[in-house]
Amino acid sequence: MLLDWLSYLTTPAPWDARRLGFVRDSIWLQSRSRRCRKAWKPHLDRSRALIAGAVAEIGRGRTAVVLGSGLLDDIPLDRLADSFNSVVLVDMVHPWPARLAARRHPHVGLLTFDLSGCADWMLGRRTEPGLTLPAVCLGGDVDLVVSANVLSQLPILPLDHFCEGEDIMPDLGSRIVSAHLDALAQIGCRICLVTDTVQREEDRSGQVLDRSDLLHGVDAGSPDQEWDWVLAPFGEAARGSRLVHRVHGFSDWRPSR
Numbered sequence: 001m002l003l004d005w006l007s008y009l010t011t012p013a014p015w016d017a018r019r020l021g022f023v024r025d026s027i028w029l030q031s032r033s034r035r036c037r038k039a040w041k042p043h044l045d046r047s048r049a050l051i052a053g054a055v056a057e058i059g060r061g062r063t064a065v066v067l068g069s070g071l072l073d074d075i076p077l078d079r080l081a082d083s084f085n086s087v088v089l090v091d092m093v094h095p096w097p098a099r100l101a102a103r104r105h106p107h108v109g110l111l112t113f114d115l116s117g118c119a120d121w122m123l124g125r126r127t128e129p130g131l132t133l134p135a136v137c138l139g140g141d142v143d144l145v146v147s148a149n150v151l152s153q154l155p156i157l158p159l160d161h162f163c164e165g166e167d168i169m170p171d172l173g174s175r176i177v178s179a180h181l182d183a184l185a186q187i188g189c190r191i192c193l194v195t196d197t198v199q200r201e202e203d204r205s206g207q208v209l210d211r212s213d214l215l216h217g218v219d220a221g222s223p224d225q226e227w228d229w230v231l232a233p234f235g236e237a238a239r240g241s242r243l244v245h246r247v248h249g250f251s252d253w254r255p256s257r
């Protein structure tokens with residue numbers, strides 16, 4: 001708890017990111033990832049392997065952009081840094097572990113950007129969502145864009161902020177998810193997409209108690225690989241149940257919708 005407070009206070013972030021809850025969520029992610037290290041390892045290994053496979057197929061590249069870089073737990077950063085002339089890590093919050101890892105490579109940069117396009121809208125500076133990808137993604141020298149376990153996260157704070165979006169836009173969740181995929185579809189280079197899609201709550205006998213669609217009805221297509229991520233093992237969220245996310249991995253994503 002004390003460590004979380006210290007991290008919260010010392011994590012460099014714009015005031016807007018603090019005000020909207022992005023820094024708080026980043027600290028929660030960090031402490032949960034510590035507590036659930038063993039349960040998360042298979043998922044993080046699979047994510048890193050999928051991205052490393054895409055990097056190996058590209059060989060030597062110019063710029064790689066990682067969307068939702070966060071703690072970098074699911075990113076093979078050294079591999080990317082070895083293969084690309086420049087690597088850009090994009091997130092609303094770059095926590096200290098990611099900052100320290102990035103500092104080891106002079107050609108790895110950090111970019112703070114709101115990938116939901118909703119931050120300025122939530123702050124009352126716009127009347128609708130804005131851009132969902134930073135300009136760097138559209139640069140002619142980008143050879144790889146990785147969307148790293150961020151897609152399902154994008155609607156969470158906007159939906160909370162607008163009280164599930166009922167009054168503002170009933171389909172806000174699916175709009176945000178679609179906007180990310182539509183923006184990826186505009187990019188000419190290789191796209192590597194890893195996203196959780198469905199959450200299951202299971203009891204100790206394996207019976208599914210509840211199921212929710214993390215992509216709000218949007219279909220990202222047929223994945224190359226899929227696996228389970230035990231997000232909250234027994235005892236983390238509840239003693240008698242666990243939360244399991246189904247993850248889809250696309251090594252070379254193409255829009256199929």
Ligand SMILES: C[S@@+](CC[C@H](N)C(=O)[O-])C[C@H]1O[C@@H](n2cnc3c(N)ncnc32)[C@H](O)[C@@H]1O
Binds near residue numbers: 068
């Ligand atoms: C589940 S984590 C992804 C994990 C990350 N790849 C890692 O290994 O730590 C989701 C990430 O999405 C970021 N995120 C959520 N909403 C965002 C937004 N609107 N714009 C940019 N990043 C966002 C969070 O800050 C967090 O780092």
